[in-house]
Amino acid sequence: MRLIHNPTKKSWTFLSAVQQFLFLxxxxxxxxxxxxxxxxxxxxxxxxxxxxxxxxxxxxxxxxPITRKHFIDKEKEKKRKETEKMMKLEQQ
Incomplete structure (x- = not known):
């Protein structure tokens, strides 16, 4: 029947439909x-x-929001303060 009528359904759908319409x-x-x-x-x-x-x-x-530049500037400022502190200690 599948070969003769060439339905557009898949095989599994075809078989379940045949079971459903068996007595019709x-x-x-x-x-x-x-x-x-x-x-x-x-x-x-x-x-x-x-x-x-x-x-x-x-x-x-x-x-x-805090940007990457903020952290870079913060590190630079920290290093600058440390160097100033070291310079003051050397001068004394």
């Missing part, structure tokens, strides 16, 4: 095989996020 007429089974499948809508669109107004109230703090 052959025309109902053939109609089931020829029915059009649902149309694929494709990839779902990602919704564009809207800007949210954030209410900064009493319990919020706005903190600026």
């Amino acid at each position: 007429s052959i025309n109902v089974l053939l109609k089931h095989f020829k029915r059009r499948l649902g149309r694929n809508e494709g990839r779902q669109n990602i919704p564009i996020p809207t800007n949210k107004n954030i209410h900064y109230g009493e319990h919020f703090a706005i903190v600026s």
Whole structure:
């Protein structure tokens, strides 16, 4: 039957449909095989996020992020202070 009617279904789907329509007429089974499948809508669109107004109230703090430059400058300042300290000790 599969070779004669060439249904578009997969083998497993074909066998389960044959079991399901075993006691019904052959025309109902053939109609089931020829029915059009649902149309694929494709990839779902990602919704564009809207800007949210954030209410900064009493319990919020706005903190600026610390950058890499901050840490580099901090290390340079630390070294500079150490060298100044060493210079003062040598002068005394």
